Amino acid sequence: MEQRTYHMSPEEFRRLGRQVVDWIADYYERIESYPVLSQVRPGDIRSRLPADPPAQGEPFADILRDLDEIIMPGITHWQSPNFFAFFPTGASFPSILGDLVSSGLGVQGMLWATSPACTELETHVLDWLAKAMGLPEQFLSTSTGGGVIQDSASSASLCALLAARERALDYRGNLHGLDGRLVAYASAHAHSSIEKAMMIAGLGRENLHLVAVDDSYAMRPDDLARLIKADRAAGLTPAFVAATIGTTSSNAMDPIRALGEVCRREDVWLHVDAAMSGTAALCPEFRWTHDGLELADSYCFNPHKWMFTNFDADCFYVADRAALINTLSILPEYLKNQATESGAVIDYRDWQIPLGRRFRALKLWFVIRHYGIEGLQYHIRRHVELAQQFAGWVKAHERFELMAPAPLNLVCFRHKAGDEFNERLLTRLNESGELYLTHTKLDGIFTLRMSIGQMYTEERHVVAAWEKITRTAAELENEG
Numbered sequence: 001m002e003q004r005t006y007h008m009s010p011e012e013f014r015r016l017g018r019q020v021v022d023w024i025a026d027y028y029e030r031i032e033s034y035p036v037l038s039q040v041r042p043g044d045i046r047s048r049l050p051a052d053p054p055a056q057g058e059p060f061a062d063i064l065r066d067l068d069e070i071i072m073p074g075i076t077h078w079q080s081p082n083f084f085a086f087f088p089t090g091a092s093f094p095s096i097l098g099d100l101v102s103s104g105l106g107v108q109g110m111l112w113a114t115s116p117a118c119t120e121l122e123t124h125v126l127d128w129l130a131k132a133m134g135l136p137e138q139f140l141s142t143s144t145g146g147g148v149i150q151d152s153a154s155s156a157s158l159c160a161l162l163a164a165r166e167r168a169l170d171y172r173g174n175l176h177g178l179d180g181r182l183v184a185y186a187s188a189h190a191h192s193s194i195e196k197a198m199m200i201a202g203l204g205r206e207n208l209h210l211v212a213v214d215d216s217y218a219m220r221p222d223d224l225a226r227l228i229k230a231d232r233a234a235g236l237t238p239a240f241v242a243a244t245i246g247t248t249s250s251n252a253m254d255p256i257r258a259l260g261e262v263c264r265r266e267d268v269w270l271h272v273d274a275a276m277s278g279t280a281a282l283c284p285e286f287r288w289t290h291d292g293l294e295l296a297d298s299y300c301f302n303p304h305k306w307m308f309t310n311f312d313a314d315c316f317y318v319a320d321r322a323a324l325i326n327t328l329s330i331l332p333e334y335l336k337n338q339a340t341e342s343g344a345v346i347d348y349r350d351w352q353i354p355l356g357r358r359f360r361a362l363k364l365w366f367v368i369r370h371y372g373i374e375g376l377q378y379h380i381r382r383h384v385e386l387a388q389q390f391a392g393w394v395k396a397h398e399r400f401e402l403m404a405p406a407p408l409n410l411v412c413f414r415h416k417a418g419d420e421f422n423e424r425l426l427t428r429l430n431e432s433g434e435l436y437l438t439h440t441k442l443d444g445i446f447t448l449r450m451s452i453g454q455m456y457t458e459e460r461h462v463v464a465a466w467e468k469i470t471r472t473a474a475e476l477e478n479e480g
């Protein structure tokens, strides 16, 4: 029989697509049977793959078989309810389905005209979230600012820094380059993406000046004011402050209002990175973490962390969209079109670094509509309750101690026997495959992090984790 095309037919897609959805559903049903942290060694996966790609197409069944046999052993199960490492990255079923539709449509939404719904749904869903989280008025698209979906908090912070840089230089940096006098500020607990943004934006890592922190690892406004004053006296131009709501290390809450007052007074751009903890603002009782946000120039949080939306989706808000657009807009002939020229539409390519963009708003729309704000609140509250319970057990245990306040869903703790013991404890726990935890250092002290935010984590998983931790610690103590 003569073959006219190599494509998969819609009929085959329908049949195989159902198989793949079944495969994903089966995966979630048995997810607790896998070791949470993949146990393979470097090179194990590649050694099982053929050296060359197939010349002839292969049956889909063979691809699925190899998915099970070759790929699955090399997966660390982020969606396991026993995943307590780093921060969570949710992948709820509604978000997976929304992402599937986005893939199915295959839209590239760089301009309004390249799919009006891609842009308008994004603007609308980001306004929805701003209202549901009680974010200040200026971040709404109906005000001077607005929101845009970025791939990651790293990109959002870089865009914020670029806009701050250009605002500080009256938008001449893009034309003439930098003069080496701009400085930015963050605490040592800010995410590493801030330092990376300094490298990429051309400000230089050494021009990120570190602000002292208090006992809870939160940035000290008095020290920020002092540094800015000293830098101005030295002829430098303070341009950017990156504050964090929920630091990655220990979930410290920088005091946004007091920092914002310093930034307003000094005319310095305040960016607030709430990558994980931002989602908590959906619950009114946790909005104290966002107090003073109306003094910020930009803000971001990641639905792909704690809002049950699969990677990648970061919501980035600016108070003055003109600053961002003036920084990132460039219009070659081949992108000119009537809608853009009319000025009546948003072209999100001007709000980000790449030109092209996926239709990510769909998955957010699916998630928000499936759960409703109440559903999201329910699960967030549950996670915070579980973390508070865990913190209580640590506090009550004579051999363990808390290493930082636990304001929401991250608990920093350690066994009292010292760094080396805790390192061994962590390795032993992760090798068991029963759970996955990671660590940080606080004041140089090796600290375990219990991060509770995986969608399907229930009380029984947290109870089992604590039992496993205490039992393993007792074993290690006995081994001496």
Ligand SMILES: *Cc1c(COP(=O)(O)O)cnc(C)c1O
Pocket (backbone or CB within 6 Å): 087, 151, 152, 153, 154, 155, 191, 193, 244, 246, 247, 248, 273, 274, 275, 276, 302, 314
């Ligand atoms: C996780 C995290 C980031 C990085 O997030 P990406 O979206 O992966 O870039 C940035 N800041 C904070 C506070 C984080 O917790």
